[in-house]
Amino acid sequence: MEFSSNDLDDLLAGITPVDVDIMAQSQHKLDNLTKPLGALGKLEYVAKQLCGIQQSLAPSVAVKKILTFAGDHGVVAEGVSAVPAEVTPQMVYNFLSGGAGVNVLAAHVGAEVRVVDVGVAVPLDNDGLICRKVKAGTDNIRLGAAMSEEEALRAIGVGVEVARQAMDDGAGILGTGEMGIGNTTSSAALFAAFLGLPAAEITGRGTGIDDAMLAHKIEVIDDALLVNKARLTSPLAILAALGGLEIAALTGMILAAAQQRVAVVVDGFISSAAALVAIRMEPKVVDFLFFSHMSAEQGHRFFFHEVGLQPLLHLDLRLGEGTGAALAMNIIEASVKILTEMATFAEAGVAGAEELGVEQA
């Protein structure tokens, strides 16, 4: 699919704010349900936000789809991962045959998983796989740019296309997922570049490297930041220099969803890097996102701290694939049901906040 910088500009220009009037109405509705004011905590926040996103007091997230993009990373040649690059295609097959963590958790919450090859290093052509390979893996970011801006745009376009198809197929909420050996390295580099954080702070153990490999991984990221320094001039340029093809596709998916006022559940560390690219391209995007969980990957907490956001779950997950997004979808759906199915004080004949003289928050 062709996707030009003009297409990106049009997409960004088409993103409009969440509806604060509807959100105020939803707060009033929440405050009249049979519970103390605010007693359902983050569930109430989520329900209100969804009302603003969907411009409805009865938002629907019944149809849920997780889009899992796969891509390889040239930087794996530097020995930054405990796992060889061959595992990327092996896991893609695992997704397609339904045996991976994301398959199990998506089925558990009633979500469909769609798997997209946007940049796996080896040829893949399997039943059920959405084949949109832009390039057979990125180039080694320690030596130069991961990809050209044209390639990054094409990968963004893949995400846009697959997200639009999912929404055309009825999705009321989308979840991000990814697979790509080496992509915690790419993500840490992106966080370092966007947030101005030292690599040592944002870099973690990925699939499980030891202290020596971690020190090496940090060095590789520092080198990548240095060699690409002149290229880090815009969100798109940073994405192309340090990102991954699956990360670029996730950025596109997030932008397309925000444009159509569909909420996106952001999975973990890598998906958050894609979300940060999207937010830096268009800050209004942040209001269309729910961050599913605080990853066990150590840098994730610095990301949340820097951007002033909070994730829904704290389960020490660090698998990616969309597993955290799946679990969070269940919480988000619960919040919708609270808003739409609970009795009000009047309906239930329960003494309400107003009657009791409790101040409305």
Add this chain to the structure above:
Amino acid sequence: MEFSSNDLDDLLAGITPVDVDIMAQSQHKLDNLTKPLGALGKLEYVAKQLCGIQQSLAPSVAVKKILTFAGDHGVVAEGVSAVPAEVTPQMVYNFLSGGAGVNVLAAHVGAEVRVVDVGVAVPLDNDGLICRKVKAGTDNIRLGAAMSEEEALRAIGVGVEVARQAMDDGAGILGTGEMGIGNTTSSAALFAAFLGLPAAEITGRGTGIDDAMLAHKIEVIDDALLVNKARLTSPLAILAALGGLEIAALTGMILAAAQQRVAVVVDGFISSAAALVAIRMEPKVVDFLFFSHMSAEQGHRFFFHEVGLQPLLHLDLRLGEGTGAALAMNIIEASVKILTEMATFAEAGVAGAEELGVEQA
């Protein structure tokens, strides 16, 4: 139902440890699934613990029941709550007609809610209500004991009976729930007595009191601890002196479940007080419990810190009823599916931890 101190002794003596051999086997099984070692964090911990509880590598939590006990509190006369005692029976009716938060969230996760009157101040006799009133509310703990030890035993017996019925009806997992205006006061008093914490630290705003009422609530709890000081000689005696009838029933429910090797999902602040009583009666009980969430009620974090436990969710809930238990049941069921439905490295043809020379944790 009669329930004597001999019955309690027999119940406690019948609680046996979780099966550490099966837990070791489950760890091996988890480590061979197609994911990095430990990458599913707390889900893996939960799955392993359930194996030890049910003595099975394929534990089942498909049948889920939340038991919500209601009782009133004489201490409400001291003006410790933002909400009048009449709300206790009103909310019981709301539970029975399906309009409360716990109804919505239990239905969302596929759990049944059973509602038990163990001590509501006014007569209740409605379709669907399990009527086991021990006493029409506790006495005012600022003036003396909440109830006699015999009454506490009878309330424990109610919890035992209702839990056993739920397990006879096939429940593979139970969730705790409660309703009782004033019961954050009683719970804070119990935590203070058991943990030796000052009331000022463990006491929170309950349904939403202001600073002046909070200071008064702390004073009332300090007075209750002082007036009952000589009675605080055993877990049962502390429960009778400072507890609630619904809290005593929850203690009984937890003990009965542990005896039959059924996991209990502990809801929030008040349910945790009941869990603490049960743990102090028999420490082995703790291994049969999952703590659903960190309540927004401030004292809850001190409880977790003191007992060295971690809750599953951090959603700023403070509603009780069993709402947090319901949400956590979904996470717990997800963990079982991970254990029983994910492909192994061998099945999926994915390079595994051993093959890669990654050290087994």
